[in-house]
Amino acid sequence: MLNYTLRRLMFAVPTLLVISFxxxxxxxxxxxxxxxxxxxxxxxxxxxxxxxxxxxGEPFHIRYLYWLNQFFINEPLNIIERIFGIEIGNSSERLxxxxxxxxxxxxxxxxxxxxxxLWVVGMSYVVGILIAIPVGIISAYKQYSWFDQxxxxxSMVGFSVPTFFTGVVLIVIFSVQLQWFxxxxxxxxxxxDWSSFWAQVRQMVLPVTVxxxxxxxxxxxxxxxxxxxxxxxxxxxxxxxxxxxxxxxLLIHVLRNSLIPVVTVIALGIPTIFSGAIITExxxxxxxxxxxxxxxxxxxxxxxxQTLTFIFAVLIVLFNLIADLVYGILDPRIRYE
Amino acid sequence: xxDAVIKPPHGSPSAxxxxxxxxxxxxxxxxxxxxxxxxxxxxxFLTIVFLVIFxxxxxxxxxxxxxxxxxxxxxxxxxxxxxxNLGRDMFAQVLAGGRTxxxxxxxxxxxxxLLGTTIGVVAGYFKRLDGPLMRLTDLFLALPxxxxxxxxxxxxxxxxxxRFGPETGIFLLIVFxxxxxSWMQTARIVRGAVLSVKEQEFVLAAKSIGxxxxxxxTRHILPNVLSPIxxxxxxxxxxxxxxxxxxSFLGLGFPSDFPTWGRLLYDGVNFMxxxxxxxxxxxxxxxLTVLSINYVGDGLRDALDPRIRGR
Numbered sequence: 001m002l003n004y005t006l007r008r009l010m011f012a013v014p015t016l017l018v019i020s021f022x023x024x025x026x027x028x029x030x031x032x033x034x035x036x037x038x039x040x041x042x043x044x045x046x047x048x049x050x051x052x053x054x055x056x057g058e059p060f061h062i063r064y065l066y067w068l069n070q071f072f073i074n075e076p077l078n079i080i081e082r083i084f085g086i087e088i089g090n091s092s093e094r095l096x097x098x099x100x101x102x103x104x105x106x107x108x109x110x111x112x113x114x115x116x117x118l119w120v121v122g123m124s125y126v127v128g129i130l131i132a133i134p135v136g137i138i139s140a141y142k143q144y145s146w147f148d149q150x151x152x153x154x155s156m157v158g159f160s161v162p163t164f165f166t167g168v169v170l171i172v173i174f175s176v177q178l179q180w181f182x183x184x185x186x187x188x189x190x191x192x193d194w195s196s197f198w199a200q201v202r203q204m205v206l207p208v209t210v211x212x213x214x215x216x217x218x219x220x221x222x223x224x225x226x227x228x229x230x231x232x233x234x235x236x237x238x239x240x241x242x243x244x245x246x247x248x249x250l251l252i253h254v255l256r257n258s259l260i261p262v263v264t265v266i267a268l269g270i271p272t273i274f275s276g277a278i279i280t281e282x283x284x285x286x287x288x289x290x291x292x293x294x295x296x297x298x299x300x301x302x303x304x305x306q307t308l309t310f311i312f313a314v315l316i317v318l319f320n321l322i323a324d325l326v327y328g329i330l331d332p333r334i335r336y337e
Numbered sequence: 338x339x340d341a342v343i344k345p346p347h348g349s350p351s352a353x354x355x356x357x358x359x360x361x362x363x364x365x366x367x368x369x370x371x372x373x374x375x376x377x378x379x380x381x382f383l384t385i386v387f388l389v390i391f392x393x394x395x396x397x398x399x400x401x402x403x404x405x406x407x408x409x410x411x412x413x414x415x416x417x418x419x420x421x422n423l424g425r426d427m428f429a430q431v432l433a434g435g436r437t438x439x440x441x442x443x444x445x446x447x448x449x450x451l452l453g454t455t456i457g458v459v460a461g462y463f464k465r466l467d468g469p470l471m472r473l474t475d476l477f478l479a480l481p482x483x484x485x486x487x488x489x490x491x492x493x494x495x496x497x498x499x500r501f502g503p504e505t506g507i508f509l510l511i512v513f514x515x516x517x518x519s520w521m522q523t524a525r526i527v528r529g530a531v532l533s534v535k536e537q538e539f540v541l542a543a544k545s546i547g548x549x550x551x552x553x554x555t556r557h558i559l560p561n562v563l564s565p566i567x568x569x570x571x572x573x574x575x576x577x578x579x580x581x582x583x584x585s586f587l588g589l590g591f592p593s594d595f596p597t598w599g600r601l602l603y604d605g606v607n608f609m610x611x612x613x614x615x616x617x618x619x620x621x622x623x624x625l626t627v628l629s630i631n632y633v634g635d636g637l638r639d640a641l642d643p644r645i646r647g648r
Contacts (some may be wrong), residue, residue, distance in 0.1 A: 008376060015475070015476060015479060017480060018476060019476065019480060022480070022638060023485070026485075026488065026489065026492070027488065029493070079459060119384045156374075156618075156628065156631060156632065156635075157624075157628060158629050159626060159631075160575070160627040160628035161620075161623075161624040161627070161628070162579050162582060162583065162620075162623060162624070163625070164582070164583060164586045164599075164602065164620075165602065165616075165620035165621075165624055168602065168606060168609060168616045169617070171609065171621065172609055172613045172616065172617070176609065176610050176613065224574075272482075276588070278483055278487075279583055279586065279587065280486070282586075283606075287493060293484055293487070294487070297487050297488060297589070298491070298588075300491070305484075305488055307483060308484065309481055309484045309488065312481030312484055313479060313480060313481050315481075316478075316479045317482060319480050320479065
């Protein structure tokens, strides 16, 4: 197992390097001038100086190595310093990835935006799982019942209807017509007492519902299929023959075995949630990571876009690895050699 | 199986019982008709396609025609879906948008299918290329697709617009980026199917009589892996339509004078408090199309699966 983990990690490093190179090259070779949006009255030599200060004077491969150095060495060191409150080396001189638009370090921007995304997206994922598992269990146990039929239809609708439409419909119904929930997520809200806590809950309801429904629709299908696979196994008949209560058979014997593939699907879904949340964040004006990416793209803020996209890629590779490892740990039949 | 003429049982009078010959396509069609969702989905999808193709001729209003006196109208006989803030007819716009959305979906699907099938067949058939091609597939699967799509479009939009004109340029760009970022699942499925077909006796037989490799692939392998390809083709249209709408919804797709369903939805969001129907209709069109395609895919998967078809 350890051997396998190490091998996978070794393989993850070149994968990430290739991805980082693709992202960097794509953004760098594109026909785009960061000084293009500046006023035309700026003389060419000043323009050239601006390009120099943005770090564009060096050739491509040097800039790529600089960026790698900043991303993999300098920024992690900064984070370690921040967490433990210590100083490693000459930290004020260390080169950081800076946003072209705000001139502040990219990592600081990301840390600013992280809590909103984690709250909304994380909460919706948890809610989605909590809906999906019971629905999947009942659908499988009562296969072809009306509950199963309706569940199948709803989940089909759930993953066919794009989140940008469900979001907009929910806004039209619940915040325009009924005025129950606000349609815009207010990040400046601080939870200090009951009323502000209530306001926080109310503004989270709509975005969380949209994402949770979408996730639940996909997951409940997996839970159902996996439960159905297990319900026909011999050990279920054995358990029933032993005289176990139906409850115990279903919720302990079958469910635990059925959740093994579901756990990996959940782990694989976490990174896609971040990129899927770009749209939801845009609809509800949640200023999380997704919105940061959109702003950066619209403003042609290359370093920010590079770093964010690469972070998404790291998440995908990381959770792929986690999913494989968890599968191996949970299912003793799987042997990685 | 191939007996077209069944001998009459003993003692039965004269003429042999003639049964109709059954073809694979007819079997698949018979099984597909059993799947209620698939049939309804197919009918809905074909209706949408029909409306989008012939609708503009029946509903003779130019989608770009402004009529400032009839702004933000509700549903009426002249304007079945109302009008927008500039008095343009929504129904005409939804029909026009559907043409773009569907053609983007279908073209992008074909591109991704071509890529996916080629890579899948080559990886499955030629052992030497299997490793590198599958690593490439894994690499593409690890890319954060939506951010990358946005980035590519942001960077290359203006160049392509300048070269091919505003409409063709963005069309080509979007079809291209959706195509090259959605072939991975097809490639994996096709590779798996090819790996199992390759080991069967008829391939060995073809090889033993000296058939060329290219001919083995096109003549013996491809027809046998057609069913997973067809299923992923159907589902590919749905994903491509959703991706295009998502891009347009984020403001990085088609320009607003060249509407697609996603773009109409995006433009409608600003007016959703005054005129909610502006977001409902295009959104409904996207959802209905995707839902019907997904049901067709479901039905097709069941119909093409020989294990289910036997029952």
